[in-house]
Amino acid sequence: MKVLLIDDQVKMGNAFTKIIKALEHEVSYFNSGYAALALPDEDLFLYDVAFIDMNMEGMDGCETGLKLKARVPSLVTIMLTSDTQMGTVVKALRDSQFDDFLCKRNVAKDALAGSPQLQETVLRAQNILATRKALTNEYKLSSALRNHSVEVQKELVGNSWVIKKLRETIEKVAPLNTTVLITGESGTGKELVAREIYKISNRAHAPFVTVNCDAIPHDLLESELFGQEQPRDYSTDHHRDGFFKMAHGGTLLLDEIGSLPLGLQAKLAKVLREHKIYPVSSSQAIPVDVRIIGITNQDLLKKINEGSFREDLFYQLNVFPICVPPLRERTSDIEELVQHFITIKAQQTTVTSIAPDVLRILRKMSWRGNIRQLENVIEQALIVCAEPKLSCQDFKGNAEFVGLMRGTDHIIEQTNKIEPKKIEENKAYLKLLKRGWSKKDLDRAGFPFHPEIEASYKEMVC
Numbered sequence: 001m002k003v004l005l006i007d008d009q010v011k012m013g014n015a016f017t018k019i020i021k022a023l024e025h026e027v028s029y030f031n032s033g034y035a036a037l038a039l040p041d042e043d044l045f046l047y048d049v050a051f052i053d054m055n056m057e058g059m060d061g062c063e064t065g066l067k068l069k070a071r072v073p074s075l076v077t078i079m080l081t082s083d084t085q086m087g088t089v090v091k092a093l094r095d096s097q098f099d100d101f102l103c104k105r106n107v108a109k110d111a112l113a114g115s116p117q118l119q120e121t122v123l124r125a126q127n128i129l130a131t132r133k134a135l136t137n138e139y140k141l142s143s144a145l146r147n148h149s150v151e152v153q154k155e156l157v158g159n160s161w162v163i164k165k166l167r168e169t170i171e172k173v174a175p176l177n178t179t180v181l182i183t184g185e186s187g188t189g190k191e192l193v194a195r196e197i198y199k200i201s202n203r204a205h206a207p208f209v210t211v212n213c214d215a216i217p218h219d220l221l222e223s224e225l226f227g228q229e230q231p232r233d234y235s236t237d238h239h240r241d242g243f244f245k246m247a248h249g250g251t252l253l254l255d256e257i258g259s260l261p262l263g264l265q266a267k268l269a270k271v272l273r274e275h276k277i278y279p280v281s282s283s284q285a286i287p288v289d290v291r292i293i294g295i296t297n298q299d300l301l302k303k304i305n306e307g308s309f310r311e312d313l314f315y316q317l318n319v320f321p322i323c324v325p326p327l328r329e330r331t332s333d334i335e336e337l338v339q340h341f342i343t344i345k346a347q348q349t350t351v352t353s354i355a356p357d358v359l360r361i362l363r364k365m366s367w368r369g370n371i372r373q374l375e376n377v378i379e380q381a382l383i384v385c386a387e388p389k390l391s392c393q394d395f396k397g398n399a400e401f402v403g404l405m406r407g408t409d410h411i412i413e414q415t416n417k418i419e420p421k422k423i424e425e426n427k428a429y430l431k432l433l434k435r436g437w438s439k440k441d442l443d444r445a446g447f448p449f450h451p452e453i454e455a456s457y458k459e460m461v462c
């Protein structure tokens with residue numbers, strides 16, 4: 001880890017530096033909050049953890065911690081205190097969003113023994129950091145800064161009219177702090193749209209926390225979202241800030257928001273109204289500055305009618321609605337998307353292009369699973385393809401593709417709907433026509449004929 005150490009007592013600072021270095025972490029020491037905050041953003045982003053002394057002349061630890069967090073929200077902040085009064089410590093932890101604290105006296109006492117207390121705190125900081133990294137996109141940003149390489153970002157591909165409109169909408173809403181509700185069928189790219197909004201928003205350097213409301217057990221969801229009152233036990237990894245607090249200053253993506261239980265819907269509506277969260281078993285509100293993006297593939301209006309979604313929450317979320325269109329409404333994007341997926345897999349395949357007849361069939365497919373399905377279909381074809389160009393042969397494992405390739409898919413579908421009796425009657429009628437009967441004679445003799453099924457029948461017998 002890269003550690004920032006801020007303490008106005010130089011002696012203390014040097015002692016801490018020695019111990020942290022002995023634990024094989026990099027450490028930079030500053031003797032005031034002002035000095036640390038003078039670092040430019042790109043340097044501050046390099047740090048994982050900050051140990052900050054509480055009682056410093058001028059800018060104290062609380063102010064320094066808050067200012068650092070505002071610039072680098074992912075930074076794990078540890079309060080260094082000589083105060084053993086639990087009340088003061090908890091208040092400072094809460095008000096200044098410190099992640100943990102360490103009593104300086106204990107460290108000084110055990111300095112010769114390598115300070116087990118400090119070692120424990122460093123371990124806890126590592127755990128917090130690991131959780132945060134897994135949860136926020138900011139990790140990607142900071143590691144990209146560290147490695148001076150920008151990772152290949154997923155991008156919104158497509159040039160159809162609907163995608164152009166979608167891009168315009170994203171550009172319009174991104175700089176605002178407005179709550180956005182993204183709807184659309186499964187696999188259409190709703191999450192990708194949310195990430196695009198985040199990437200070009202003013203909060204792009206702040207955390208992007210994503211929560212799948214359906215993936216977290218409902219009885220845990222409240223504390224996961226809003227945090228829990230106070231650490232149960234300081235000696236274990238008790239970190240329970242909640243996603244809202246983690247996303248403070250940034251963006252919180254609530255995926256599958258339609259699955260939120262009714263009780264939590266009421267609490268979320270309150271948070272959106274008041275911009276404050278109430279951690280579990282606490283009556284004290286904590287102000288939060290979070291932009292919310294909700295995602296759902298459920299029909300929320302229908303859910304409101306059924307009584308399973310709150311109307312007030314719906315209107316609070318639906319401030320700026322975005323509907324991501326299904327792939328079947330933008331088939332002109334298929335070629336570009338396929339090329340994009342081939343490029344992404346460039347390292348695992350020698351394929352570089354796709355045959356035009358394949359594209360013709362892909363454009364006719366129904367794509368109920370939308371772009372995710374297209375991505376999977378292309379990936380499977382790339383696995384079997386031995387040539388530089390994808391051909392129809394490589395899609396043999398896909399029933400819908402094969403059906404369309406043989407041109408029988410729609411005929412089978414239609415003929416399945418025709419009553420067999422009508423088919424037999426038409427067969428007899430046509431046979432007699434071939435034998436020289438006229439239509440007039442056949443009609444007069446009462447032979448039934450069903451012109452509405454003739455086309456399908458003809459194709460079927462071909």
Ligand SMILES: Nc1ncnc2c1ncn2[C@@H]1O[C@H](COP(=O)(O)OP(=O)(O)OP(=O)(O)O)[C@@H](O)[C@H]1O
Nearest residue numbers: 154155156157186187188189190191192297371372
């Ligand atoms: N326009 C696009 N350009 C490139 N890739 C896309 C596009 N839209 C979606 N994808 C890709 O398709 C996959 C599905 O997208 P995403 O997860 O955003 O869909 P979703 O609508 O959130 O789906 P679900 O409702 O199932 O969660 C992802 O791998 C995403 O990168």
Ligand SMILES: [Mg+2]
Nearest residue numbers: 190191255295
């Ligand atoms: Mg999704």
